[in-house]
Amino acid sequence: MPNRLLCALPVVLLACAQDEPAPATSGPQDVITEVTTSSTTTPSTTTSTTTTTPTGGTTTSFAIGPNDAIAQAGCDLFLGNPTNLVAVDNQGDAGQVVIQPSAAESWMVALPQTEQGYFTLEIGEWDTTQAFFAYADNSYGVWVADGDIQYERFLNGACPNEGITDQRMFFDHWTPATIRFEVNGPRDAWFAVVKES
Amino acid sequence: MRGLALALLCACGPTSAPGTAASDFDWGLPDGVDPPPVPADNPMSVEKVALGRALFYDFRLSLDEARSCGLCHEQAKGFTDGFPRAVGALGDLHHHNAQPIVNVGYRQALTWNNPDLRTLEEQVLLPLFGDEPVEMGRTADELEALLVDDPALNAGFEQAFPDDPEPWTVPNLARALAAFERTLISVDSPWDRWLRGEGSLSASELRGLDLFESDRLGCTACHSGLDLADPPDGSEPVYANLGLYDLDGQGSYPEGGEGLLRTTGDPADMGRFRTPTLRNLAWTAPYFHDGTGATLEDVVDVLAAGGRVTGSGPNIGDGRANPHKDPRITGFALSPEERSDLVAFLLTLSDPGFVEDPRFADPVADDR
Numbered sequence: 001m002p003n004r005l006l007c008a009l010p011v012v013l014l015a016c017a018q019d020e021p022a023p024a025t026s027g028p029q030d031v032i033t034e035v036t037t038s039s040t041t042t043p044s045t046t047t048s049t050t051t052t053t054p055t056g057g058t059t060t061s062f063a064i065g066p067n068d069a070i071a072q073a074g075c076d077l078f079l080g081n082p083t084n085l086v087a088v089d090n091q092g093d094a095g096q097v098v099i100q101p102s103a104a105e106s107w108m109v110a111l112p113q114t115e116q117g118y119f120t121l122e123i124g125e126w127d128t129t130q131a132f133f134a135y136a137d138n139s140y141g142v143w144v145a146d147g148d149i150q151y152e153r154f155l156n157g158a159c160p161n162e163g164i165t166d167q168r169m170f171f172d173h174w175t176p177a178t179i180r181f182e183v184n185g186p187r188d189a190w191f192a193v194v195k196e197s
Numbered sequence: 198m199r200g201l202a203l204a205l206l207c208a209c210g211p212t213s214a215p216g217t218a219a220s221d222f223d224w225g226l227p228d229g230v231d232p233p234p235v236p237a238d239n240p241m242s243v244e245k246v247a248l249g250r251a252l253f254y255d256f257r258l259s260l261d262e263a264r265s266c267g268l269c270h271e272q273a274k275g276f277t278d279g280f281p282r283a284v285g286a287l288g289d290l291h292h293h294n295a296q297p298i299v300n301v302g303y304r305q306a307l308t309w310n311n312p313d314l315r316t317l318e319e320q321v322l323l324p325l326f327g328d329e330p331v332e333m334g335r336t337a338d339e340l341e342a343l344l345v346d347d348p349a350l351n352a353g354f355e356q357a358f359p360d361d362p363e364p365w366t367v368p369n370l371a372r373a374l375a376a377f378e379r380t381l382i383s384v385d386s387p388w389d390r391w392l393r394g395e396g397s398l399s400a401s402e403l404r405g406l407d408l409f410e411s412d413r414l415g416c417t418a419c420h421s422g423l424d425l426a427d428p429p430d431g432s433e434p435v436y437a438n439l440g441l442y443d444l445d446g447q448g449s450y451p452e453g454g455e456g457l458l459r460t461t462g463d464p465a466d467m468g469r470f471r472t473p474t475l476r477n478l479a480w481t482a483p484y485f486h487d488g489t490g491a492t493l494e495d496v497v498d499v500l501a502a503g504g505r506v507t508g509s510g511p512n513i514g515d516g517r518a519n520p521h522k523d524p525r526i527t528g529f530a531l532s533p534e535e536r537s538d539l540v541a542f543l544l545t546l547s548d549p550g551f552v553e554d555p556r557f558a559d560p561v562a563d564d565r
Contacts, residue, residue: 088510095281095489096451096512100290112509119510124284125263145279176280 062136065154065166070196073103074133074166075159077192082108085191087117087181091143094118094178099193101130106192109181117181121193123171129196132167137185142169143178168196222246225556227393230384230423233302239318239372241379245357247560249377251350252370254559257343258325259286260334266324266374269332270298272557275477275547276381281488289330292453294488299476299551300424302379306434309470309486310456317375318368325371337367344370383476383551384423391545398545404535405542414529414539425475425546437523438468440504440516441485448521451512454487467521479547493540501536503528 065071083105088096089112097119099107111117121142123130133156134140142149153167171177181189222241224232235241252258254267264286270276276298278284283291293309306312307320314320324332325340344350344365351365357373358364388406390396398406409416419437421429428435436457442450450456450468457466470486484490490499499505503526504517516522531539551557 086509086511089508092491092495093489093507093510095483095487095491096507096510098282098290100284100288114509120281122280122282122284122290124280124288174278174280174284 062155064160065157067157070131071158073194077106082106086110087119089114094120101193101195103194109189111183111187121177129170131194131196133192136163136165138189139182141180144175245376248353248357249373261286275480277481285331286334287331291330297481299383311460318371321371321374383548385550386548387545401538401541402545405538408539419472426472435472436469438521440519440522442516443514443519448519475546477547501531
């Protein structure tokens with residue numbers, strides 16, 4: 001089982017992320033690419049680092065992720081035309097904006113003029129790994145009933161120069177998930193979710 | 198207080214409707230609770246309920262053979278799915294929240310927005326064969342082939358319909374599913390036990406009950422009867438616009454979720470949905486017709502405010518001002534303590550035994 005599948009809970013993640021070696025065939029490569037963001041918030045990964053820049057922003061570094069068909073699907077979606085989506089500004093209303101994983105559709109999420117934007121992702125299958133793609137400049141979280149899900153986030157290995165990340169998450173049960181974007185990057189946040197398996 | 202609650206419960210309790218079949222079927226109900234009416238052409242039997250239960254959990258009933266009735270109506274979730282909006286076998290995102298299958302045999306009308314669907318035998322055909330949206334995605338021919346070809350199902354139909362020389366038909370499949378669903382009766386919540394004098398409620402829960410029954414809140418106008426989903430006089434169920442949306446100042450609801458309007462075509466029916474049961478709320482979140490009420494507290498707050506104001510996202514608008522809003526949704530003042538008490542009472546309507554009752558569970562789950 002890939003190490004990313006083991007880290008279902010934040011507490012577990014810390015242990016897994018530090019102890020599990022990267023998969024030999026599909027894990028991160030040893031190239032570090034830096035992207036600049038405007039916030040101090042970073043994803044909880046062991047392969048990204050954050051430093052403060054002279055201008056007050058931060059620099060987040062992601063390792064480059066796998067270059068596989070799913071990563072390529074993320075790149076293809078990035079080059080296509082996203083569907084507009086308007087996020088709400090509170091978790092309680094997240095159920096008003098519902099999307100599903102799709103290999104054919106990505107979204108340009110208009111974030112509210114507040115600190116966070118929310119919407120709901122409905123994962124309608126069991127035992128699936130979903131690949132989340134987003135601007136590296138945007139921080140986001142995925143919340144299910146048990147709490148936040150955290151897995152390593154990589155720069156998309158199929159198109160590492162596009163500035164989009166690739167984060168694979170395993171869901172053992174079908175579930176709604178609340179997607180929470182921090183408003184620390186572009187107000188229009190590109191986003192896609194593709195089922196890996 | 199108990200007397201009033203009991204009166205509200207019994208006022209529209211089950212009666213023997215004309216044309217229903219008497220039966221010696223053992224419903225296993227507490228004293229004082231009558232079984233639901235049963236159609237004359239679909240009498241209850243142990244064999245038929247067993248067949249219906251097996252079919253309810255049979256994945257082959259869906260196009261992708263990955264979805265059963267019991268998947269989207271999961272017992273542990275009070276026979277709902279936990280999603281804001283249901284997802285079909287082809288991945289279709291529905292416009293409505295999956296309704297809990299509980300006490301449905303007592304219902305006068307089924308589904309969120311179609312008052313013409315009056316029997317379970319009719320209703321079960323909707324998820325099986327409906328295409329707007331696709332739920333199970335099967336055709337009648339496909340299902341009949343399955344029923345004929347599978348020896349176990351074949352035998353089950355012969356036992357359930359012994360007088361029918363060729364029982365493996367879709368109408369009989371619907372009868373069996375309906376018979377099983379009629380047995381999904383939840384009448385053993387702490388509130389039920391308190392009504393029967395068998396248990397107690399806390400001081401907070403009793404204060405919440407007082408509020409629930411009060412004229413100030415007016416909950417019982419729509420939430421009475423055994424299923425807490427009908428008017429107290431047992432008349433036709435209420436289809437109410439709660440003022441959840443007003444997208445355009447003229448009362449519009451989001452596309453696809455326009456409620457009774459989609460059935461009747463009457464603009465005045467915009468946003469009107471059937472009053473849902475209040476049974477088993479502990480397990481049936483999220484709430485409202487489209488699952489946009491994340492918590493019970495959220496729901497109480499919306500009703501206390503006389504509707505919902507949405508300040509961000511695609512549905513910005515003041516639902517309180519919806520011109521089609523039900524006149525009973527006027528709002529009410531509620532202190533934080535009262536809000537807590539009301540929610541505490543609402544949770545007493547949840548029946549732990551129901552969501553764990555092995556009679557309602559997947560009969561072959563242990564074999565998978």
